[in-house]
Amino acid sequence: MLSRHELRQLIRQRRKQLSPTQQQQAAHQLAERFRTLAFLPDCQHIALYLSNDGELDTWPLIHALWQLGKQLYLPLLHPVTPCHLIFQHFQANTPMRANRFGIPEPDWSCPDVRPVIQLDLICTPLVAFDALGNRLGMGGGFYDRTLAHYPARSSDGTPRLIGLAHHCQQVEAVPIEPWDVPLPAICTPAQIFLS
Numbered sequence: 001m002l003s004r005h006e007l008r009q010l011i012r013q014r015r016k017q018l019s020p021t022q023q024q025q026a027a028h029q030l031a032e033r034f035r036t037l038a039f040l041p042d043c044q045h046i047a048l049y050l051s052n053d054g055e056l057d058t059w060p061l062i063h064a065l066w067q068l069g070k071q072l073y074l075p076l077l078h079p080v081t082p083c084h085l086i087f088q089h090f091q092a093n094t095p096m097r098a099n100r101f102g103i104p105e106p107d108w109s110c111p112d113v114r115p116v117i118q119l120d121l122i123c124t125p126l127v128a129f130d131a132l133g134n135r136l137g138m139g140g141g142f143y144d145r146t147l148a149h150y151p152a153r154s155s156d157g158t159p160r161l162i163g164l165a166h167h168c169q170q171v172e173a174v175p176i177e178p179w180d181v182p183l184p185a186i187c188t189p190a191q192i193f194l195s
């Protein structure tokens, strides 16, 4: 079995090799698939992220969700607490800046930050996943730390956390660690995994 480090390298390489056409098709299919989620009508405040490093392009999904009237939020590297994220309201005219990884994020504005607990659904990036909802990220522990006390499901069992990924990011089994936050749902362009 590959170590977490080796698996991360392998899958990051694999998704970076997708052609621009494959990336574009995947992004549009993901937006279509996501709209079929049975619990989407109950989610008004949704956190997403802007793609990086061969991740599935989230822009078509962002536009689809704006069209449905959803309020969207993006992660910002926490200005004070290392390795944590905060989520800030995101609209078409939101001023942006690049964070230290080169990923665009909204300019920090306190009144636009929404407490994690008040988000109805958080879409997470990931590097590798398995059918049981285990997730391996970029290795910073940002989402694991930020979501450690976030309820992954509503009281009726509906997912409040969903991973987005290309099909090629699925592996047989992610080697898990005690702090890993498992995902009750994962959406790929072709399939929704619920666990």
Ligand SMILES: Nc1nc2c(c(=O)[nH]1)N(C=O)[C@@H](CNc1ccc(C(=O)N[C@@H](CCC(=O)O)C(=O)O)cc1)CN2
Binding pocket: 049, 050, 051, 052, 053, 055, 075, 085, 101, 103, 125, 126, 137, 138, 139, 140, 141, 142, 143
């Ligand atoms: N699109 C997206 N946004 C995200 C994440 C993510 O995984 N994807 N994150 C999820 O947690 C956080 C950022 N975490 C990241 C961790 C490492 C690298 C990265 O590229 N690391 C380089 C080394 C960079 C350096 O330190 O100079 C590398 O590993 O090659 C990027 C983002 C918040 N925003």
Ligand SMILES: Nc1ncnc2c1ncn2[C@@H]1O[C@H](COP(=O)(O)OP(=O)(O)OP(=O)(O)O)[C@@H](O)[C@H]1O
Binding pocket: 125, 126, 135, 136, 137, 138, 139, 140, 141, 142, 143, 144, 145, 148, 177, 179, 180
């Ligand atoms: N809840 C937590 N509390 C304290 N440390 C944590 C927590 N979650 C993760 N870490 C630490 O963060 C580091 C990176 O964790 P891990 O490799 O699981 O990141 P990841 O899930 O790949 O990244 P990300 O969540 O940013 O996408 C590890 O050293 C781990 O000990």
